[in-house]
Amino acid sequence: xxxxxxxxxxxxxxxxxxxDGVSFxxxxxxxxxxxxxxGSGKSTLFNLISGIPFGPDSGRILFAGEDLxxxxxxxxxxxxxxxxxxxxxxxxxxxxxxxxxxxxxxGGKGPVPEERSAEALAFVGFAPADFDRKAAELxxxxxxxxxxxxxLALSPRLLLLDEPASGLTKPEIEALIALxxxxxxxxxxxxxxxxxxxxxLALSQRLMVLNEGSLLVLDRPDVVVRDPRVIRAYLxxxxxxx
Amino acid sequence: xxxxxxxxxxxxxxxxLAVLAILPVFIQDTYLRHLLIMIFVYGMVAASWDLSLGYGxxxxxxxxxxxxxxxxxxxxxxxxxxxxxxxxxxxxGGAAVIAAGLMVIPILRLKxxxxxxxxxxxxxxxxxxIVSQSDYTGGNQGMVMVxxxxxxxxxxxxxxxxxxxxxxxxxxxxxxxxxxxFVRSALGKSIVALRDNEEYAVSRGVSLGRQRLLxxxxxxxxxxxxxxxxxxYFRNTSTDVFGIDLTTLILSMVLLxxxxxxxxxxxxxxxxxxxxxxxADIGVWRPIIIGAVIILVLLVYPxxxxxxxxxxxxxxxxxxxxxxxxxxxNKVAS
Ligand SMILES: Nc1ncnc2c1ncn2[C@@H]1O[C@H](COP(=O)(O)OP(=O)(O)O)[C@@H](O)[C@H]1O
Ligand SMILES: [Mg+2]
Numbered sequence: 147x148x149x150x151x152x153x154x155x156x157x158x159x160x161x162x163x164x165x166d167g168v169s170f171x172x173x174x175x176x177x178x179x180x181x182x183x184x185g186s187g188k189s190t191l192f193n194l195i196s197g198i199p200f201g202p203d204s205g206r207i208l209f210a211g212e213d214l215x216x217x218x219x220x221x222x223x224x225x226x227x228x229x230x231x232x233x234x235x236x237x238x239x240x241x242x243x244x245x246x247x248x249x250x251x252x253g254g255k256g257p258v259p260e261e262r263s264a265e266a267l268a269f270v271g272f273a274p275a276d277f278d279r280k281a282a283e284l285x286x287x288x289x290x291x292x293x294x295x296x297x298l299a300l301s302p303r304l305l306l307l308d309e310p311a312s313g314l315t316k317p318e319i320e321a322l323i324a325l326x327x328x329x330x331x332x333x334x335x336x337x338x339x340x341x342x343x344x345x346x347l348a349l350s351q352r353l354m355v356l357n358e359g360s361l362l363v364l365d366r367p368d369v370v371v372r373d374p375r376v377i378r379a380y381l382x383x384x385x386x387x388x
Numbered sequence: 389x390x391x392x393x394x395x396x397x398x399x400x401x402x403x404x405l406a407v408l409a410i411l412p413v414f415i416q417d418t419y420l421r422h423l424l425i426m427i428f429v430y431g432m433v434a435a436s437w438d439l440s441l442g443y444g445x446x447x448x449x450x451x452x453x454x455x456x457x458x459x460x461x462x463x464x465x466x467x468x469x470x471x472x473x474x475x476x477x478x479x480x481g482g483a484a485v486i487a488a489g490l491m492v493i494p495i496l497r498l499k500x501x502x503x504x505x506x507x508x509x510x511x512x513x514x515x516x517x518i519v520s521q522s523d524y525t526g527g528n529q530g531m532v533m534v535x536x537x538x539x540x541x542x543x544x545x546x547x548x549x550x551x552x553x554x555x556x557x558x559x560x561x562x563x564x565x566x567x568x569x570f571v572r573s574a575l576g577k578s579i580v581a582l583r584d585n586e587e588y589a590v591s592r593g594v595s596l597g598r599q600r601l602l603x604x605x606x607x608x609x610x611x612x613x614x615x616x617x618x619x620x621y622f623r624n625t626s627t628d629v630f631g632i633d634l635t636t637l638i639l640s641m642v643l644l645x646x647x648x649x650x651x652x653x654x655x656x657x658x659x660x661x662x663x664x665x666x667x668a669d670i671g672v673w674r675p676i677i678i679g680a681v682i683i684l685v686l687l688v689y690p691x692x693x694x695x696x697x698x699x700x701x702x703x704x705x706x707x708x709x710x711x712x713x714x715x716x717x718n719k720v721a722s
Binding site for chain 1: 574577578580581583584585587588589590591592593594595596648
């Protein structure tokens with residue numbers, strides 16, 4: 147059974163069909179890539195799946211066979227369907243430790259949330275000496291890692307990563323790719339949005355390309371990047387393909 | 389590590405309260421004691437408001453209505469139903485909690501200015517209910533001869549307010565402990581998380597509805613008890629507590645004290661009560677001078693009095709540690 151099934155999900159903002167009848171499914175343990183030009187509806191698709199801040203106008207989202215319709219965002223997170231955001235997001239006035247503690251306490255399972263927060267922080271590379279720092283003081287990359295740690299503190303079954311590489315330097319992107327590989331190795335299923343195709347080619351087993359809210363291609367990454375429709379959608383901008 | 393931080397705070401808290409406990413030995417003057425009692429009462433209301441406004445970022449402008457609910461609950465129960473004053477005092481906290489629970493419903497999905505408008509409307513609604521039931525509440529005239537608090541056979545009227553002083557101090561201590569434990573708990577951090585970034589908090593499993601409910605009811609508990617105490621102390625009620633003057637005064641305390649500190653509003657309650665006493669004779673200039681002082685302090689210390697104190701403390705401890713050592717830059721190891 148697929149872990150996630152999206153059945154003709156749609157979302158409109160006024161006349162704009164941001165996500166337009168998209169259907170696909172993701173198998174347990176898969177690393178599933180999502181690409182597409184800016185404004186093609188990738189982040190909106192994550193909103194619909196996570197219910198944060200809204201679900202679809204029409205269509206269905208099934209997580210482990212359960213219809214998510216009518217569930218609130220925090221309930222979906224507690225099921226183990228956990229998202230990150232495109233902008234590096236943090237609870238600025240809380241400490242690094244407390245940022246992770248929120249996920250462990252409210253979304254995680256099992257006793258001793260403090261232990262699970264410390265574990266998640268260590269997993270993404272924070273040293274205990276950093277735990278008391280305010281999140282607002284961190285660099286962009288550290289904030290992104292913190293957002294990942296707070297997601298891991300929920301022990302997610304499905305992790306939605308929205309452009310984790312944006313705004314990072316080359317060496318940081320390398321480190322991030324290694325980190326995502328380690329997360330995948332724990333058995334988590336991952337949906338990964340990237341505008342930069344390099345990251346997707348390095349990581350994903352299947353790759354879906356959206357264009358103007360619709361599914362354009364869904365196939366193996368090496369097949370997808372050679373597809374003429376994909377090249378046209380990216381306006382022949384070879385930089386992204388390289 | 390976390391525990392020792394709280395232990396240290398607890399020690400400071402006990403020390404501060406011990407100082408307040410021996411203060412009446414030196415302050416024999418009834419009026420000065422009365423001022424301190426008012427500082428404690430306003431301090432409880434302001435510090436409780438800091439929970440919803442400062443920590444939660446919920447612009448609840450009906451906070452003083454919760455004080456009013458406590459006041460009228462105490463007065464109605466003791467005077468109209470003959471309930472024991474101490475029981476009525478506890479009930480005044482309970483009634484304010486219930487009122488706050490009802491107030492959450494309309495403001496749950498709203499943000500910013502809409503929360504201000506609806507919570508203020510809610511407070512005016514409570515006022516209208518009280519005014520309309522004038523047979524019991526005395527309407528706009530308020531109630532008089534409300535039963536006082538009792539301590540066995542002790543004469544509360546002839547002790548230069550000593551008993552009321554200690555009752556108020558006890559309530560303040562309980563309030564302070566409650567609020568500090570609240571904001572230090574995971575629950576307290578989750579309401580700050582919602583304030584910092586609502587969608588992000590929800591994505592980590594934090595329930596907006598449940599946390600808002602706990603924030604507002606938590607801020608209501610000692611606000612209502614303070615209202616009940618106020619009734620037993622003054623032995624009358626007035627619908628003035630729903631007015632803009634008291635709301636402005638308490639809000640000034642939250643802002644001047646420094647948001648999201650709990651201690652700040654207590655400090656500001658002291659500062660503003662004394663300042664308004666000191667300027668009592670200068671008539672119309674009083675609010676202008678008080679306003680100017682508040683603006684001046686906030687310009688220099690945006691963190692308010694609590695921010696000014698921590699800044700002063702840092703400077704002091706920086707002078708004691710050798711240079712460079714305290715300023716060591718700790719980088720996140722990648
Ligand atoms: N909350 C919103 N209100 C109105 N329009 C939106 C909203 N969110 C996204 N859009 C629009 O929907 C389209 C898809 O946006 P998005 O999903 O963010 O694209 P992507 O993540 O692929 O860059 C864009 O045209 C964007 O302007
Ligand atoms: Mg996007």
